[in-house]
Amino acid sequence: MIVCAGKIETFNFATPVGIGMTDVSINLTKLCMEKKPEFLLFVGSAGSYGEKEIFEIIESKTACNIENSFLDGNSYTPIDNVVSSAEDVSRETLVNCSNYITANSRYAKQYLEKNIHLENMEFYAVLKVAQTFGIPAGGVFIVTNFCDENAHEDFKKNHKEAMLKLAAYMNKKNKELRI
Structure with a gap:
């Protein structure tokens, strides 16, 4: 099962599950209870803490939940x-x-010093739900911005192109897997 946040991050190949960890936890749990998928894949945007470049696509199976105050x-x-x-x-x-x-x-x-490279609002919740149901899971992310003082403006400026690039990447991966 491929899932995404929704609203401005929707894809014809993915089911929207909500923005932020709370909505994802609730909605993805409902989906998994209705029909447990063999694999969960989250696709969406991410901010870079500095080493990953704009429009770079990264795959991961690991998330953390650290607040800046920590x-x-x-x-x-x-x-x-x-x-x-x-x-x-x-x-x-x-x-x-x-x-x-x-x-x-x-x-x-500081995140980079801890070997944490990306920021996304939903992925930790996806992995926690997957873990609870014993479902293997992963994520595919495209960088839309750096996590700095221009984060929101850069996100808005790059988002549309990023979604097109991410959709093309996923379509290519799907074709490769079907061969």
């Missing part, structure tokens, strides 16, 4: 904030997920 030592969490369906996590691109978008390059540098 980087400053102003919060902690009792939850296991990393989830993965990868066999070798050391080779993974870590995708950080929060209901907030990072718009401060200082935080972006």
Whole structure:
């Protein structure tokens, strides 16, 4: 099953499950209870903490849930904030997920120091639901912006082209897999 956030990130090959971790958790759980898929694949946009380039496409099976306040030592969490369906996590691109978008390059540098390269609002929830149901899962992301002071403007400027490139990538992958 291929899923996406929805609203401005929809694809003819994917089922929208909501924006942010809460909506994804609720809606994807409902879908998995109705008919458990063999595999879950999330497709969508991501912000780069600095090393991944605009329009670069990255595949991952590992997400974390770290808030910016944690980087400053102003919060902690009792939850296991990393989830993965990868066999070798050391080779993974870590995708950080929060209901907030990072718009401060200082935080972006701190994430990179922790080997976290991308930011997406939904992927952690997708992997947690998949883990709960025992479903292998992954994600395919296209970079729309850097996580800095221009994050929102760059996202808006690049989003349409990014969605076209991501759809083309997925269509090509689908053709390759059917051969």
